[in-house]
Amino acid sequence: MSDRPTYRTLPITVVVVLIDLLVWALGIVAWYILDRHVPAFRLERSWVLWGLAAGPLMVAVYLFDLYRSNRAMKRFSEAVVAGRIMSATSSSRSALRFLLTRHGLTFVVLALAGPQLGTRIEEVKARGVDVVVALDVSNSMMAEDLSPNRMEVARRALEQLIDRMKGDRLGIVVFAGEAYVQLPLTADRSAAKLFLSSIGPNMLSVQGTAIGAAIDRASRCFPEDASVGRAIIVISDGESFEDDGEAAAQAAAEHGIIVNTVGMGSPQGSPIPERRNGEMLGFKKDRDGQTVMTKLNEDMLRRVAAAGKGAYVLATNADTGIDALVQDLRKMDQSETGTYRFAGYEDRFQLVLSVGCLMILLGMLFGDRRFRFSFRNSIP
Numbered sequence: 034m035s036d037r038p039t040y041r042t043l044p045i046t047v048v049v050v051l052i053d054l055l056v057w058a059l060g061i062v063a064w065y066i067l068d069r070h071v072p073a074f075r076l077e078r079s080w081v082l083w084g085l086a087a088g089p090l091m092v093a094v095y096l097f098d099l100y101r102s103n104r105a106m107k108r109f110s111e112a113v114v115a116g117r118i119m120s121a122t123s124s125s126r127s128a129l130r131f132l133l134t135r136h137g138l139t140f141v142v143l144a145l146a147g148p149q150l151g152t153r154i155e156e157v158k159a160r161g162v163d164v165v166v167a168l169d170v171s172n173s174m175m176a177e178d179l180s181p182n183r184m185e186v187a188r189r190a191l192e193q194l195i196d197r198m199k200g201d202r203l204g205i206v207v208f209a210g211e212a213y214v215q216l217p218l219t220a221d222r223s224a225a226k227l228f229l230s231s232i233g234p235n236m237l238s239v240q241g242t243a244i245g246a247a248i249d250r251a252s253r254c255f256p257e258d259a260s261v262g263r264a265i266i267v268i269s270d271g272e273s274f275e276d277d278g279e280a281a282a283q284a285a286a287e288h289g290i291i292v293n294t295v296g297m298g299s300p301q302g303s304p305i306p307e308r309r310n311g312e313m314l315g316f317k318k319d320r321d322g323q324t325v326m327t328k329l330n331e332d333m334l335r336r337v338a339a340a341g342k343g344a345y346v347l348a349t350n351a352d353t354g355i356d357a358l359v360q361d362l363r364k365m366d367q368s369e370t371g372t373y374r375f376a377g378y379e380d381r382f383q384l385v386l387s388v389g390c391l392m393i394l395l396g397m398l399f400g401d402r403r404f405r406f407s408f409r410n411s412i413p
Contacts, residue, residue: 041124042099048128053092056136060085072223075378077147084142091135099127126399133396140389148385149378161201162262162365163218165254166191167247169269169297170234171209172317173327176270178303180350187268187297188229190353194266195225197359204254207232210241212250244269244337245276248292252285262365264291266358267337268348270298271330278333282341291365292341293358294334297348302328 067074076082168191174184195203203225205216216228244267251265265285267278271294282292304316304324317325331347338345344361346354 042096042103045099045124045128046096049092049096049132052132053088053135056139069223069226072221073151075149075151077149077378077380079146081142081146084145085139087142088135088139091138095131095135130396130399133392133399137389137392137396140385140392144382144386144389148381150381151378161199161220162264162362163202163204163255164194164198164264164266164362165204165206165218165251166194167206167208167212167244167251167265167267167269168215168232169209169242169244169247169267170207170232170236171240171242171270171272172234172305173242173270173272174297175234176298176303176305176327178299178301178329179297179348182306183270183297184234186348186350186353187295188232190268190295190348190355191229192226193353193355194359195222195229197355198222201362204251205229205232206247206251206254207236208243208247208250209234209237210243211237212243212247213237214250214254218254218256242269242272243276244271244278244333245281248278248281248285248337248341252281252288252290255290261289263289264293264343264362264365265341266293266295267334268295268297269334270327271296271333271337272327278337279340282337282343286340286342290341291343292338293343293361294338294341294345295348295354295358296329296331296334296345298327298329300329300331302326 168187170184174187175182177183179186191205200220202218202220203216203222204214204218205225205228206212207215215232216225219225247267248265255263285292303326305327307314307317319325331345335345344358346357348354
């Protein structure tokens with residue numbers, strides 16, 4: 034008889050761990066799609082999702098128990114006895130039973146989180162502020178004095194702002210040598226995030242950093258009848274040589290619009306990488322063949338914020354400065370805004386719960402022993 038262990042622990046470990054990783058990956062992708070592109074979906078009790086953390090713990094306990102059983106079998110059983118036990122035990126059935134139970138509990142947790150879908154849209158009156166973000170998309174924003182570069186940190190700052198805008202409306206203006214509206218004022222955060230993913234230096238053919246034009250264009254995004262709760266946030270490295278950003282900020286402030294600025298980069302400066310299809314080709318050079326250094330112009334951004342009666346914050350790898358600006362926005366006078374939201378949510382946990390219970394039931398019905406059928410013994 035063979036003296037191999039009762040369970041084939043290595044194949045079971047590989048299969049169980051790979052399936053667990055695959056399920057986690059699929060779950061993260063599904064959550065991303067639902068959160069970004071299905072505004073009608075929500076979880077009534079999202080905190081219940083912390084129960085999913087029990088899944089990896091179950092995997093660890095199950096695999097530990099398999100290895101413990103094999104070690105005990107090797108230690109206390111003779112080869113003949115171990116071989117007989119092995120002949121009646123199925124490693125694949127043991128793994129299948131565990132996988133059904135483990136992932137059935139995952140579906141139960143998801144059902145307990147209360148998945149819901151909105152059945153109609155209605156206008157809900159809310160009080161908030163109107164904010165237009167003017168985002169610099171010039172080539173200098175690709176400098177890597179922030180990690181991985183200024184543009185990615187700027188996107189992260191804007192995404193954090195979107196997440197914190199509840200009951201408020203947000204618009205986006207992109208600018209380089211010219212400025213145009215990327216997203217009109219809206220309370221739809223999922224739409225704002227969708228537009229955010231397409232923002233980059235290749236959007237505008239005219240290069241430069243026209244902060245004044247960006248502020249003027251952002252000022253025209255606000256409704257003419259609005260009188261309070263209006264702010265502009267300029268996210269830039271401040272290298273503006275095209276126009277007068279201070280004058281534009283002062284004109285906006287005279288109309289009751291607060292202008293804040295967020296500095297991207299470092300005063301020491303950094304070269305601008307040039308890439309093609311993701312491959313590094315070198316650094317941008319001027320007409321004389323010298324490497325171009327782009328530096329954060331904090332003085333410019335401070336002057337613009339002061340002229341606009343707003344605040345200047347410096348973005349770093351650890352802190353984009355958005356939280357500080359949001360606190361200032363909350364202190365502004367708020368106006369009544371009409372926002373469209375999904376209402377009349379209906380529960381959709383029934384199918385998820387049924388699948389989970391069915392998987393757990395099947396796992397309970399499975400045993401570790403092999404099926405054995407003898408034709409001779411089946412004849413009376």
